[in-house]
Amino acid sequence: MSDILNKILAVKRDEVAAALAVKPLATLRSEAEAQPPARDFVAALRQKIDSSAAEKIGAGGTAGDTLKDMAAGAIRHIAVIAEIKKASPSKGVIRENFQPAEIAADYARHGAACLSVLTDRSFFQGSPDYLRQARNACTLPVLRKDFLVDPYQVYEARAMGADAILLIVAALSLAEMQAMEAIAQSLGLAVLVECHEPAELDIALQLKTPLIGINNRNLHTFEVNLDTTLSQHQRIPSNRILVAESGILAPSDVAQLYAGGVRAFLVGEAFMRAPSPGAELARLFA
Numbered sequence: 295m296s297d298i299l300n301k302i303l304a305v306k307r308d309e310v311a312a313a314l315a316v317k318p319l320a321t322l323r324s325e326a327e328a329q330p331p332a333r334d335f336v337a338a339l340r341q342k343i344d345s346s347a348a349e350k351i352g353a354g355g356t357a358g359d360t361l362k363d364m365a366a367g368a369i370r371h372i373a374v375i376a377e378i379k380k381a382s383p384s385k386g387v388i389r390e391n392f393q394p395a396e397i398a399a400d401y402a403r404h405g406a407a408c409l410s411v412l413t414d415r416s417f418f419q420g421s422p423d424y425l426r427q428a429r430n431a432c433t434l435p436v437l438r439k440d441f442l443v444d445p446y447q448v449y450e451a452r453a454m455g456a457d458a459i460l461l462i463v464a465a466l467s468l469a470e471m472q473a474m475e476a477i478a479q480s481l482g483l484a485v486l487v488e489c490h491e492p493a494e495l496d497i498a499l500q501l502k503t504p505l506i507g508i509n510n511r512n513l514h515t516f517e518v519n520l521d522t523t524l525s526q527h528q529r530i531p532s533n534r535i536l537v538a539e540s541g542i543l544a545p546s547d548v549a550q551l552y553a554g555g556v557r558a559f560l561v562g563e564a565f566m567r568a569p570s571p572g573a574e575l576a577r578l579f580a
């Protein structure tokens with residue numbers, strides 16, 4: 295099988311070279327630094343995971359509301375990062391009627407903790423404009439979902455309004471990730487570091503970020519297996535947040551991962567194929 299990840303990374307390097315020729319790093323950096331402050335991605339996740347009856351009352355809810363919520367099963371210690379993705383290299387076009395602002399508002403109404411928006415054009419039919427539209431339509435923190443190969447793209451992420459970036463261990467050296475993490479930190483961006491196999495997790499844990507993603511999809515072959523998360527999750531220290539990524543399609547998948555201790559989930563395709571992505575979020579995590 296041709297290695298899709300390497301193909302994508304080669305295109306990304308070309309994109310960075312082309313972008314640099316149009317906009318020098320210093321200009322981009324000023325744009326990034328001129329943005330209003332980022333929304334707190336990590337806090338948004340923690341708030342959902344830690345939500346409890348007591349905290350809810352403390353936050354201004356009433357005991358009656360809280361009991362009602364509990365009875366309805368609405369108080370669960372789960373944080374969902376809801377993805378906005380038109381297409382993928384493995385599935386082709388996933389959603390024809392693609393309105394990022396509407397989808398973002400729908401996700402927010404149905405309790406998403408954060409958003410993830412694909413900004414890659416060549417393989418996922420994404421766009422920085424989609425990220426801006428989604429973020430303007432709600433108050434949720436937004437992850438720029440793309441393949442970062444160069445510090446330039448970290449500034450680019452903040453300049454387009456992103457609140458978090460993804461660093462993929464399979465795509466970068468530890469030194470590269472540490473450099474990009476430091477820039478992200480200086481800009482107020484959260485970092486989700488994504489790994490797939492145990493050796494990659496060892497590397498991911500050397501970063502400072504609390505957000506450790508385990509991708510159930512192998513980016514070299516596209517094979518998906520939820521055991522990828524379940525078999526590694528006990529290796530994540532309790533001060534980190536494990537995010538289970540990809541291939542979560544049915545309530546039984548959520549139940550299995552939740553029973554295994556997973557509290558944060560990144561879901562795209564299952565939501566994108568539904569008429570109301572937000573309603574599907576509520577259904578999948580009910």
Ligand SMILES: O=P(O)(O)OC[C@@H](O)[C@@H](O)c1c[nH]c2ccccc12
Pocket residue numbers: 377379439440441488509539540541542560561562563564
């Ligand atoms: O659509 P899914 O199977 O629910 O997966 C979402 C997300 O995990 C997936 O889009 C993803 C995970 N890591 C990535 C890296 C790049 C692009 C996309 C991804």
